[in-house]
Amino acid sequence: NAGVTQTPKFxxxxxxxxxxxxxxxxxxxxxxxxxxxxxxxxxxxxxxxVGEGTTAKxxxxxxxxxxxxxxxxFLLGLESAAPSQTSVYFCASSYGDSSGNTIYxxxxxxxxxx
Amino acid sequence: GQQVMQxxxxxxxxxxxxFTTYCNSSTTLSNIQWYKQRPGGxxxxxxxxxxxxxxxxxxxxxxxxxxxxxNSSLHITATQTTDVGTYFCAxxxxxxxxxxxxxxxxxxxxx
Numbered sequence: 001n002a003g004v005t006q007t008p009k010f011x012x013x014x015x016x017x018x019x020x021x022x023x024x025x026x027x028x029x030x031x032x033x034x035x036x037x038x039x040x041x042x043x044x045x046x047x048x049x050v051g052e053g054t055t056a057k058x059x060x061x062x063x064x065x066x067x068x069x070x071x072x073x074f075l076l077g078l079e080s081a082a083p084s085q086t087s088v089y090f091c092a093s094s095y096g097d098s099s100g101n102t103i104y105x106x107x108x109x110x111x112x113x114x
Numbered sequence: 115g116q117q118v119m120q121x122x123x124x125x126x127x128x129x130x131x132x133f134t135t136y137c138n139s140s141t142t143l144s145n146i147q148w149y150k151q152r153p154g155g156x157x158x159x160x161x162x163x164x165x166x167x168x169x170x171x172x173x174x175x176x177x178x179x180x181x182x183x184x185n186s187s188l189h190i191t192a193t194q195t196t197d198v199g200t201y202f203c204a205x206x207x208x209x210x211x212x213x214x215x216x217x218x219x220x221x222x223x224x225x
Contacts, residue, residue: 033212040123042202042217043157058212090156100145100164103204103213105156 002026004106006091012112013081021076021109023091031094032074033058033103034066036087043090049074050097081113116141118205120216128224133190135219137203145206146179146186147213152199160188160201193223 004025013019025032034046045058049068063085065077074093078085089109094101117140127133137146145164149157161170163179163186170177176189186205190197200220204213 040217042120043204043215045212048212097212100162100206102147102159102162103149103157105158107156 004091004093004104006089006106006109008109009107010110012114013078014114015082017081018077018079019081019111020078021089021091021111023074023076023106024072025074025091025093025104026072027093027095027104028071029093029095029104030071031097031101032068033092033094034064034074034076035090035092035105036060037090037108038087046076046089078111081111083113085111086113087111116205116207116214118203118214118216120203120219122219123217124220124222126222126224127193129195130192133193133197133221135188135201135203135221137186137188137205137216139184139205139214141207142183143205143207144183146183147204147206148177148186148188149202149204149215150199151202151218155199157202190221193221195223195225197221198223 007022033048035043047066052071055066067075091106092103094103119138147162148160151157167181168179174191200218202218203216
């Protein structure tokens with residue numbers, strides 16, 4: 001049982017390049033999330049999904065897009081990377097909404113934009 | 115919007131000393147969750163508190179939820195080097211919305 005798996009773990013991008021972070025969960029969870037973590041800022045929600053085919057904006061959605069074509073996968077896209085997007089990105093999932101349900105996090109993806 | 119404040123930001127203790135981190139919300143919470151993140155790792159769920167005044171214990175860790183459901187604390191008795199990491203509280207405001215994470219308290223333990 002792998003839980004939440006993110007790829008890639010590390011990536012260096014040049015400003016203006018695009019990339020997609022992949023997240024997969026094998027727990028049959030309905031809800032999936034993308035967070036970014038920056039020093040002193042805690043975890044901030046970028047986008048989330050309450051089920052296959054649905055997405056919604058979180059606290060800091062600008063510059064990112066997401067897709068949830070399959071229940072087990074949640075993709076985070078950067079269309080034109082900026083240095084301000086240098087961060088650690090965590091994918092997460094939960095069985096139901098975050099009220100009363102544990103959130104399971106992936107191991108993180110370290111992204112540097114130069 | 116809803117905010118969750120967590121203090122202190124950093125705490126350095128000698129092994130064996132106690133440690134407490136506090137979490138305060140600007141609004142009443144339906145529940146609060148606590149997570150631990152080891153250095154270089156990912157957040158891992160510790161516990162959830164739901165009831166007003168609730169107290170839960172996990173070995174040396176004691177979690178409290180305030181009577182007004184606007185604050186919470188995590189207390190570690192006799193810290194060990196294995197307690198090193200960042201502790202996050204995360205509050206949920208109700209049926210709508212998502213968990214709002216505090217900025218975390220980074221604990222270091224000197225052997």
